[in-house]
Every structure is written in C-alpha cells, then in structure tokens.
Amino acid sequence: MDRKIWAVVFMACIVAAGCDGAKDQTESTNNLTVNSRQSDVLQEKSAPEPTNSSITKAVEIIKPLKYVNKRLGFSLEFREAWRDHYQIDDIDNKIVINYLRPSGDKEFLLSIERHSREVWDRVVKDDTEVSAPGGILLKTDKYVFSSSRKTDAMGEMSEEELKVFAELIEDVRDPNVSMKFKPEGMKRSLIDPRTIRVGDTFAGLKVASVKTADVHDTNKDCKCYYDMVKVQFRGSIEVTGDYEVQDPDFSEGVIFHVDPDSGFPEIQIYENKDDNDLPDSISLQFTEKRQQERFGKPGTKGRARLVISDYFYVYSQSDERSKAKVKEVGHITEI
Numbered sequence: 001m002d003r004k005i006w007a008v009v010f011m012a013c014i015v016a017a018g019c020d021g022a023k024d025q026t027e028s029t030n031n032l033t034v035n036s037r038q039s040d041v042l043q044e045k046s047a048p049e050p051t052n053s054s055i056t057k058a059v060e061i062i063k064p065l066k067y068v069n070k071r072l073g074f075s076l077e078f079r080e081a082w083r084d085h086y087q088i089d090d091i092d093n094k095i096v097i098n099y100l101r102p103s104g105d106k107e108f109l110l111s112i113e114r115h116s117r118e119v120w121d122r123v124v125k126d127d128t129e130v131s132a133p134g135g136i137l138l139k140t141d142k143y144v145f146s147s148s149r150k151t152d153a154m155g156e157m158s159e160e161e162l163k164v165f166a167e168l169i170e171d172v173r174d175p176n177v178s179m180k181f182k183p184e185g186m187k188r189s190l191i192d193p194r195t196i197r198v199g200d201t202f203a204g205l206k207v208a209s210v211k212t213a214d215v216h217d218t219n220k221d222c223k224c225y226y227d228m229v230k231v232q233f234r235g236s237i238e239v240t241g242d243y244e245v246q247d248p249d250f251s252e253g254v255i256f257h258v259d260p261d262s263g264f265p266e267i268q269i270y271e272n273k274d275d276n277d278l279p280d281s282i283s284l285q286f287t288e289k290r291q292q293e294r295f296g297k298p299g300t301k302g303r304a305r306l307v308i309s310d311y312f313y314v315y316s317q318s319d320e321r322s323k324a325k326v327k328e329v330g331h332i333t334e335i
Contacts, residue, residue, distance in 0.1 A: 034067070034088040035100070068184060069095060072114045074145065077180040079335070081167040099168055102161060110149045110172040112137065112181070120144040137181050145183075147175055174331040176240045177303045182259065190268035193229045202265040205233040205311060219317075224270045228316040231267065236309040236327055239264055242335075243284075245300040252283040252321065254295050256306070269315050280313065283323040291329045305330035 065078040067088065072095070078086065087106055089096040094113035098106035117140065137145040149172045157165060171178035191202060193212060200207045213228035241258040258264045258280070266280070284306075286292040296302070307328035314322045 033090070070184065073143070073184050074112070074114075075180075075182050075184050076175065079167075079171065079178070079333075081164065082171075085164055085168060097172070099165060108150055109168060110147060110175065112145060112147050112175065115144045115146065117142050117144055137176055138183060140183065145181075149173065171333065174305060176259075177305045177331045178333045180259075180303065190266050193225055193231075193267050193269070196231060196267075202233075203263045204237055205235045205265055208232045208234045213316075222270070223272065226269070226315070229267060229269065229313070230316070231265075231313040233265065233311040233313070234309075236307055237264065237311070238305065238307050238330075240303065240305045243295060243302055243304050245295050245298050247298045252323075253286075254284040254292060255321075256282045256284050256304070256324075258282065265311070265313070267313055267315065280322050282308075282311070283321045284308070285323055285325045287325065291326055294329055294332055296334060300334060302332060302334040304332045 065080070065082060066075065067078065068075040069090065071090075072093065085100050086109075087098045087100045089098065093115070094111050096108065097110045097112075099109050100106055120139075135146065137147050139145075150169065175181040193210075196207060196210050198207050198210060209230075209232040211228070211230040212226045215222065215224060215227050219227055239256075239258045241256055243254055243256045245254050246252060260266070284292075295304070306326055307330075308324040309327050311324040312322060314320050
C-alpha cells in the first residue's frame with residue numbers, strides 16, 4: 001500500500017479511537033476511570049503490562065488537579081477551571097479526557113495515546129502527514145505521544161455551562177502548554193561544558209562560541225566545573241515553558257523557563273547532576289512590540305509555546321542572564 005495511505009489510515013484510527021473514548025469502556029483489563037468529582041487523592045490498579053509484571057500502579061492523582069499516569073509514562077496539570085468538570089478514562093495505550101456535564105453526561109474533549117516508536121516510524125514516514133487535530137506531543141527513542149482533540153460543536157448549553165466549557169476547550173488546543181504535558185521517568189540530558197566545542201550541535205542548535213573561566217580559589221567549595229560559562233548557539237528551536245512578566249523598572253521584561261526533558265540544551269555546571277538548578281532563566285528579546293504585549297502586564301505568569309533563536313547561555317557570578325530572540329509566539333495560557 002502507498003506510504004501516505006498507510007499514514008492516513010494509521011492516524012484515522014487514532015482519531016476514531018479518541019472520539020469513541022467518550023463512550024463507556026468496560027471490556028479492556030486496563031480500563032480505569034478518574035472522576036474529578038471524587039476524592040483529592042486517587043490511586044487505581046490495573047492489570048500490568050506484559051513486559052513488566054511489577055507494574056501495578058497505573059494511575060495516580062497527586063493533589064486534585066495533578067494527573068500522573070505511571071503506566072503510560074506521562075503527567076498532566078489541570079488549571080483550576082477544570083475542577084469538578086472532567087473525567088479521565090484510561091484505555092489500553094491511551095487516555096480519554098471528557099467534559100463532565102452538570103447532568104453527569106460526558107463529552108469527549110481530548111485523547112492522548114502512546115505509540116511504539118518502531119511502529120510509528122514504520123507506518124508514518126513523514127510527520128507532516130499527521131493531520132489529526134492535536135498532532136504529535138513528543139517523540140522519544142522508544143515512544144511517540146500523539147493527541148486528538150474535539151473539533152465538532154457541542155449541543156445546547158446554559159450560559160454558565162458554556163462559560164466553563166469555553167475555558168476547557170481552549171486548553172485542549174495545546175496540551176504541552178495548557179496542561180503541562182510532561183514525560184515521567186525520563187533522564188535529563190546535561191551537557192558537560194568541558195567537552196563543548198565550536199561547531200557542536202545540540203537539538204538543532206549549533207555552537208558558535210564558548211567562553212569559560214576556571215574556578216577561583218575562593219570558590220573551591222562549589223564543586224563546579226567553572227566560575228563562568230558562556231555559550232552562543234545559532235539556529236532556531238521550538239520550546240514550551242513557564243514565563244513571568246517582570247517590572248521593566250527593575251528587570252528585563254519577560255523571563256522564560258524552558259520545560260525540562262524537552263531536548264533543549266542544558267549545561268551541567270556542578271559535578272553532581274542533582275545540584276544543577278535547571279531549567280535556565282532566559283530573558284526573551286523581542287523584535288516586535290505586539291509579540292511582547294501578548295504576555296500581559298508586569299506580574300503576569302503563564303505558559304507559552306515559542307520559537308526562539310540565537311540562544312545565549314550564561315552562567316557567572318554576576319547578574320548577567322541568559323537570553324534568546326523570539327521568532328514566533330504560539331499558544332499562551334495565563335496561570
């Protein structure tokens with residue numbers, strides 16, 4: 001069969017599975033349901049995966065709006081607007097997030113599915129062929145996580161219910177940003193600054209220059225590699241993370257923290273990896289005023305998807321901060 005036809009069939013199955021997720025699922029041994037109207041801390045058990053008989057804790061909610069799926073290996077965080085308004089069905093290799101209506105009925109909002117990387121690469125040769133609403137959330141060496149979201153209109157609603165639903169439907173547009181989709185159990189990839197060379201490439205960013213300063217005698221107890229590290233990267237990369245708009249009279253505008261475990265270059269300063277306080281704080285440099293205005297007034301905090309370029313990493317004993325140019329501003333959610 002033609003390669004593109006295979007890709008279309010494959011993604012059609014994903015969309016169909018997501019949409020069917022709004023129905024009650026009772027046959028699968030891995031089916032679990034987490035209802036946000038239940039207790040604050042829920043722990044469910046399901047049949048273990050065949051590859052690891054020791055896996056018994058499949059779903060765990062830590063605090064009301066933090067969702068962790070240990071079986072599939074990812075977590076989500078829901079905003080306060082979701083409280084008492086959602087239900088999660090855990091079905092085989094995916095979860096289905098439904099809107100829980102006041103009547104108790106549920107409506108499909110979003111599904112997140114984990115695929116074997118081997119199968120994905122064999123069937124979907126070109127990721128641009130993935131046209132299902134939602135698309136690819138993350139690709140690792142072992143898995144690909146994809147999502148499918150609601151696109152059809154809802155039925156009749158009261159004004160109050162419509163207001164709640166509008167907030168929820170906005171969040172499912174980009175789970176990486178609005179729901180802090182994050183892989184669980186993945187080790188961060190830290191770069192040893194002693195080995196960085198001009199011309200090296202990390203996550204598509206090319207090293208243009210490297211400057212270091214040895215640890216001063218007065219700072220020997222820090223157990224770090226250098227007192228100063230500055231690395232200039234060239235190229236562009238898409239990132240998600242948290243931001244805060246600073247007071248322009250005292251700081252540098254918008255400060256951004258890239259999500260860890262996202263493949264973004266992270267420099268290891270301290271010999272003990274656990275001592276590295278990452279992610280780095282990046283001062284965003286805007287070429288268009290309208291881009292910066294989207295982040296809100298001073299004091300505003302939120303999540304955003306960006307395309308940044310010319311990342312300049314700085315670690316020093318001074319107040320100098322890392323910075324990057326903003327090329328594109330995608331989805332933004334205030335916290």
